[in-house]
Amino acid sequence: MLRDRLNRVMIPLIFTGGTINSVFNYYSFNEHYSGVYNYILKGDWMGHLWFIGNLAIYYLCFYFLLTLCCKSKNVNNSKIYYFLS
Secondary structure, three states, X not given: OHXXXXXXXXXXXXXXXXXXXXXXXXXXXXXXXXXXXXXXXHOHHHHHHHHHHHHHHHHHHHHHHHHHHHHOOOOOHHHHHHHHO
């Protein structure tokens, strides 16, 4: 379930950020490139899709939290899965 959500978020983010936003920013007069690594590390490649990047981070954090909780024997897994659906 979380893996499907992450796929639905990451595929459009990587495709749009890697193709459309990069070309748009390259030909834009308002952007100044200081290097490819800074462009990627600062997150400028995401452009207007910054919220999808945030959703991906939230999904990843929740996925790791869920795996930690499910390993605990004191947690009822059916209640967690009911909460997720």
